[in-house]
Amino acid sequence: MKALLTYLMITIIGVQGYSQPYFYSKSDTSPIMLLINTPHYLIYRHSYSNYIYKMDYNKVLVDSIHINGGFMFGDVYNNEKIILAGNNNNFNLIYAILDTNLNILTYDSLNLDLLVSNLLLYENRFFILGERFNILSSFISSFSYDGHLIDTLFIGNSYSFAYKLNNNAFNFGYENNSNTNFANLNVITLDTSLNIIQTDTVPKFNRNGNDMYECLFNNKVAIAGNYFDYNSSQKNIAIGIFDKQLDTVYSFDFFNLGDHFPTINGLVTNKNNIFVSCYLNLDYNNTLSSKDTICITNYDSLLNVKWRRFIGGDNNYHAYNIFPAPDGGCIFSMTIHDLLTDTYDGVIVWLDSLGNQVLSIPENANQLKKFLLYPNPGTNELNVLLPENNKNTTLELVNSLGIVCKEEQFTNDKL
Incomplete structure (x- = not known):
C-alpha cells in the first residue's frame, strides 16, 4: 500500500500561493474575502477599506471594525475569540485576536518575510504556517491566545500542507529539491511544542506550484492539488482520501477538464460531501481580454462526482477560500471583474448540497444558472x-x- 501511495502522491500539488492576494494591487485583491463561517454568522473583510464585517445569514450586518492588513485565514476559538492571520503589503506576517463582538484584543506582526498559508487552532495555542518569501524554507509559528509568540521553527523548503492528527500533534508537509520537477515530499509529525516526533518521505513528488489543499474528512484526510503530466504537457487536478498517517489511500480521482487549464483554489469537506473549487483558464495578469471561470465540484465519500457547477465565462471570476455551509453545501466569496467597465464587485455565494444557489450577496449577483450533473456509478437514474x-x-x-x-x-x- 505504501508503494501505491507513493505512485499516487507524485501527482498531487497545488498553487495556493498564486491564488491568494498577497500583492495589494487592484488586479490581485478581492473586494470581499470570506474568512470565517459559523452556524450563525459570517466574518469577511473588504480589501480596499480594510474593514472586517460580521453578518448573519439573513444578510443583516451585525458589526464591523477597521483593522489594517491583508488577513486571509480565520477561525473561532472556543466560541469566544476570533483568530485572524495573513500578510501586510511588506510581506510581514500579521495576526489579530478579536472577541466575537469584533473588539480588537491583540494586533501584532512579525518583521519577517513570511507568506502565510495555513492556520491551526489547538486548546492552549494556535499555529500560523507557510513559507519564507524568496527563501527556500517553511515556517511554523506558535502563539498563545493572549497574542504572545511562543516559538518559531524554520524547516525544509517549500510548504505543502498541514493538518491535525489529534489534540496534541499535527502533520506538516514540505518539499526538498524544489529546483527540479520531481522533489521529495517530507511529512513531519510534530507535537504542539514543535518537537519532531517522526519524519517520513514520499519520493519523486511531481511538483507544480507551491502548496496543496488538505481537509479532515471522516477521521481521514483529503488532499487535493494540481498535477502536471510531463508526457502530454497537460495540467489537471488530482484529489485523494488517505488515512491520517498517509500510509493508506482509500479513494483517488483525476479531475480531468481537458484543455481548460484548471487551477485549484480551495478544498473543503462537509458531512459526506467534498467540495473542490478551481479556476478554468486562469489569467494571472487579469487582463481585460481574459475570461476566467470558477468551477465547483461536489464529490461523495468515494470520490464519485455528484455535480459540477460552472460560474462565469463572460468576465473574470476570482474565488478565494471555500467553507462548509450549515446545510451540508458550501459557501465562498468571489470577485467579478467587469471587462467592459474595468470595475470589481465582491460576492458571497452559498450553494446547497444539490448545487442550488441559496444565498448571494449582493442580490443582483450572477444567477449561476448553468451547471452539469453526473450520475453516480451503479445507477441509471438522474434526479x-x-x-x-x-x-x-x-x-x-x-x-x-x-x-x-x-x-x-x-x-x-x-x-
Missing part, C-alpha cells in the same frame, strides 16, 4: 431539481467525447 425561479431547463446527455447524444427541454410543471 434534476429545478430552482423555482428557473422556469425552463435544457437537459443534455453528453458522451465521453463531448458529443451531445440527446437533448430535452424541461419545465417546472413537467418535473
Whole structure:
C-alpha cells in the first residue's frame, strides 16, 4: 500500500500561493474575502477599506471594525475569540485576536518575510504556517491566545500542507529539491511544542506550484492539488482520501477538464460531501481580454462526482477560500471583474448540497444558472431539481467525447 501511495502522491500539488492576494494591487485583491463561517454568522473583510464585517445569514450586518492588513485565514476559538492571520503589503506576517463582538484584543506582526498559508487552532495555542518569501524554507509559528509568540521553527523548503492528527500533534508537509520537477515530499509529525516526533518521505513528488489543499474528512484526510503530466504537457487536478498517517489511500480521482487549464483554489469537506473549487483558464495578469471561470465540484465519500457547477465565462471570476455551509453545501466569496467597465464587485455565494444557489450577496449577483450533473456509478437514474425561479431547463446527455447524444427541454410543471 505504501508503494501505491507513493505512485499516487507524485501527482498531487497545488498553487495556493498564486491564488491568494498577497500583492495589494487592484488586479490581485478581492473586494470581499470570506474568512470565517459559523452556524450563525459570517466574518469577511473588504480589501480596499480594510474593514472586517460580521453578518448573519439573513444578510443583516451585525458589526464591523477597521483593522489594517491583508488577513486571509480565520477561525473561532472556543466560541469566544476570533483568530485572524495573513500578510501586510511588506510581506510581514500579521495576526489579530478579536472577541466575537469584533473588539480588537491583540494586533501584532512579525518583521519577517513570511507568506502565510495555513492556520491551526489547538486548546492552549494556535499555529500560523507557510513559507519564507524568496527563501527556500517553511515556517511554523506558535502563539498563545493572549497574542504572545511562543516559538518559531524554520524547516525544509517549500510548504505543502498541514493538518491535525489529534489534540496534541499535527502533520506538516514540505518539499526538498524544489529546483527540479520531481522533489521529495517530507511529512513531519510534530507535537504542539514543535518537537519532531517522526519524519517520513514520499519520493519523486511531481511538483507544480507551491502548496496543496488538505481537509479532515471522516477521521481521514483529503488532499487535493494540481498535477502536471510531463508526457502530454497537460495540467489537471488530482484529489485523494488517505488515512491520517498517509500510509493508506482509500479513494483517488483525476479531475480531468481537458484543455481548460484548471487551477485549484480551495478544498473543503462537509458531512459526506467534498467540495473542490478551481479556476478554468486562469489569467494571472487579469487582463481585460481574459475570461476566467470558477468551477465547483461536489464529490461523495468515494470520490464519485455528484455535480459540477460552472460560474462565469463572460468576465473574470476570482474565488478565494471555500467553507462548509450549515446545510451540508458550501459557501465562498468571489470577485467579478467587469471587462467592459474595468470595475470589481465582491460576492458571497452559498450553494446547497444539490448545487442550488441559496444565498448571494449582493442580490443582483450572477444567477449561476448553468451547471452539469453526473450520475453516480451503479445507477441509471438522474434526479434534476429545478430552482423555482428557473422556469425552463435544457437537459443534455453528453458522451465521453463531448458529443451531445440527446437533448430535452424541461419545465417546472413537467418535473
